[in-house]
Amino acid sequence: MIEVRRLTKRYGETIAVDDLSFQVLPGRVTGFLGPNGAGKSTTMRVILGLDAPNAGTATVKGTPYGRHRFPAREVGALLDAMALHPGRSARAHLWSLAQSNRISRSRVDEVLDLVGLTDVARRRVGPFSLGMKQRLGIAAALLGDPEVLLFDEPVTGLDPEGIVWIRGLFHRLAADGRTVFVSSHLMSEMALTAQHLIVIGRGKLIADDTSDNIVAGGSTTVLVRSPRADELSALLARAGGSIGSDNGALSVTNLDAAAIGDLAAQHGIALHELTPQHASLEEVFFELTGDQVQYRAASPEGGPTSSPSPTAHEVPR
Amino acid sequence: MTATPAPTAPAPFATRESGGRGGTLLLPAVMRSEWTKLRSVRSTIWSLFATFVITVGFGALFCLAYVSRYDRLGLRERLTFDPTAQSLRGIFLAQLAIGVLGVLVISAEYATGLIRPTLTAVPQRRTVLAAKAIVFGVVALVVTEVGVFAAFAAGQAVLAGKNLGVGIGDPHVLRAVLGAGVYLTIIGLLGLALATIIRRTAGAIATLVGLVLIAPLLAQALPSPWNSDVTKFLPTGVSTGLGAALFGVRPDSSRFSPGVALLLLVAWVVVGFAVAAFTISRRDA
Numbered sequence: 001m002i003e004v005r006r007l008t009k010r011y012g013e014t015i016a017v018d019d020l021s022f023q024v025l026p027g028r029v030t031g032f033l034g035p036n037g038a039g040k041s042t043t044m045r046v047i048l049g050l051d052a053p054n055a056g057t058a059t060v061k062g063t064p065y066g067r068h069r070f071p072a073r074e075v076g077a078l079l080d081a082m083a084l085h086p087g088r089s090a091r092a093h094l095w096s097l098a099q100s101n102r103i104s105r106s107r108v109d110e111v112l113d114l115v116g117l118t119d120v121a122r123r124r125v126g127p128f129s130l131g132m133k134q135r136l137g138i139a140a141a142l143l144g145d146p147e148v149l150l151f152d153e154p155v156t157g158l159d160p161e162g163i164v165w166i167r168g169l170f171h172r173l174a175a176d177g178r179t180v181f182v183s184s185h186l187m188s189e190m191a192l193t194a195q196h197l198i199v200i201g202r203g204k205l206i207a208d209d210t211s212d213n214i215v216a217g218g219s220t221t222v223l224v225r226s227p228r229a230d231e232l233s234a235l236l237a238r239a240g241g242s243i244g245s246d247n248g249a250l251s252v253t254n255l256d257a258a259a260i261g262d263l264a265a266q267h268g269i270a271l272h273e274l275t276p277q278h279a280s281l282e283e284v285f286f287e288l289t290g291d292q293v294q295y296r297a298a299s300p301e302g303g304p305t306s307s308p309s310p311t312a313h314e315v316p317r
Numbered sequence: 318m319t320a321t322p323a324p325t326a327p328a329p330f331a332t333r334e335s336g337g338r339g340g341t342l343l344l345p346a347v348m349r350s351e352w353t354k355l356r357s358v359r360s361t362i363w364s365l366f367a368t369f370v371i372t373v374g375f376g377a378l379f380c381l382a383y384v385s386r387y388d389r390l391g392l393r394e395r396l397t398f399d400p401t402a403q404s405l406r407g408i409f410l411a412q413l414a415i416g417v418l419g420v421l422v423i424s425a426e427y428a429t430g431l432i433r434p435t436l437t438a439v440p441q442r443r444t445v446l447a448a449k450a451i452v453f454g455v456v457a458l459v460v461t462e463v464g465v466f467a468a469f470a471a472g473q474a475v476l477a478g479k480n481l482g483v484g485i486g487d488p489h490v491l492r493a494v495l496g497a498g499v500y501l502t503i504i505g506l507l508g509l510a511l512a513t514i515i516r517r518t519a520g521a522i523a524t525l526v527g528l529v530l531i532a533p534l535l536a537q538a539l540p541s542p543w544n545s546d547v548t549k550f551l552p553t554g555v556s557t558g559l560g561a562a563l564f565g566v567r568p569d570s571s572r573f574s575p576g577v578a579l580l581l582l583v584a585w586v587v588v589g590f591a592v593a594a595f596t597i598s599r600r601d602a
Binding site for chain 2: 066068069072083084087095097101
């Protein structure tokens with residue numbers, strides 16, 4: 001279990017994490033979501049004792065990280081897959097980490113096998129693809145067979161096959177009863193991977209709930225097609241619905257499908273389609289974090305775009 | 318650590334545990350880890366090879382140059398000639414090679430970000446620093462001592478052509494040769510301490526070069542008597558000034574005795590690592 005209590009971390013004038021509290025429980029995959037710059041990586045660095053908080057505490061298995069004598073046996077972490085010496089072989093890299101925590105050489109070969117890097121174990125890691133480096137990072141996290149695992153954006157750079165593999169791995173680890181904490185800015189990925197979500201924006205907690213509840217809490221829109229769309233649109237607006245247009249159809253919020261159908265029937269308007277659409281996790285996420293996005297591309301009209309720029313990169317601290 | 322029979326699934330964590338915890342010492346484990354890191358990259362091999370080649374090669378070259386000039390030298394120059402120091406003059410350049418390796422031992426981790434996995438695996442940061450210093454220090458001492466003894470042997474062989482050579486058993490000679498290796502090792506350790514404080518390869522190398530090569534020149538420009546006072550306390554001045562105390566054989570009243578010189582060099586390293594230990598513990602990684 002990971003416990004973060006009233007954590008605040010500032011870098012000069014910037015508040016990266018602002019009075020943040022949450023728990024990550026064992027036995028399930030917990031997603032850690034937020035736009036780029038929301039404070040996810042900072043929070044993870046504080047949990048791992050790399051950065052000192054300005055206020056608050058973070059504990060792993062009830063103990064501050066730095067108090068674990070051989071922490072790799074308690075906590076495995078992948079923060080940055082690129083953090084490798086390019087001239088060192090995959091095996092030597094893992095072996096050096098294993099030795100400091102008195103982990104056996106056979107375990108090194110075991111985790112290399114687990115992530116599918118046995119064939120390249122003796123090669124220098126410099127020319128490895130990002131996907132291979134991610135696998136190596138995951139191998140390093142699993143070295144000590146830890147009960148608690150943290151992964152910062154582990155999916156980045158993996159090919160589709162790798163993504164399916166890592167999703168299965170996380171589920172297996174959680175099914176073992178381990179605590180699995182995975183950060184991502186990709187909601188679609190987290191929707192498939194995490195059973196529980198902690199959402200933050202600008203260092204503050206926005207949501208801490210099961211994925212299902214978070215999706216259910218999002219607004220529902222109803223897609224309506226009718227040959228008399230203009231007429232219907234006016235009626236729906238009078239009834240309190242807010243109307244958008246979606247590719248020739250009306251996209252109605254604030255009214256449910258039944259109310260729309262009844263209203264149309266009362267006025268003898270034919271409907272060709274009436275489809276309730278649950279917001280995807282992605283859309284809920286934008287609703288939740290809409291005003292929290294720090295870096296976004298300006299849209300051509302000058303207004304904010306509906307999604308954070310996918311190319312914006314988290315500022316390394 | 319129990320190994321699971323099935324390599325495709327991690328061991329259930331409930332079955333391992335127990336081992337480790339109290340009783341086992343951390344420092345030896347971290348030293349083994351640092352030893353693996355040091356020997357698994359080529360820059361280590363190249364830096365050590367360069368240190369050795371420069372020490373021996375330039376030492377022999379300086380002796381060769383002296384021998385070729387010898388017939389044209391005046392009596393005064395012949396009388397002040399120190400055959401031991403001449404064969405060890407390669408260390409003026411070799412100190413840069415070993416210093417760069419000392420810097421890289423930690424700056425490469427800051428440059429690649431590897432310092433974070435390192436400090437995540439071992440949150441006891443001063444233990445990490447100590448392990449790096451011990452492992453690098455021992456490796457550097459072995460290589461540089463082999464280098465200076467080889468340089469001495471090569472240099473004296475060259476000088477023997479004019480019957481100028483000395484033997485390792487002659488007064489103060491053994492101490493001087495040993496001292497030269499100690500000096501090189503200490504410069505390497507200073508590089509490691511500086512890189513821990515500065516965290517940038519280029520910045521640390523520049524600072525080290527400034528300290529060992531440029532500071533003595535600047536100090537010379539100070540008004541007397543500060544120029545000689547400052548110069549003699551700099552690492553190079555402590556050990557390599559005119560009639561060097563540590564690895565020259567000729568006593569010089571303006572310099573320190575070999576024992577004091579050694580203590581002063583050790584003091585440089587102690588101060589460097591005290592600051593390094595402070596900064597590595599205090600700063601965010």
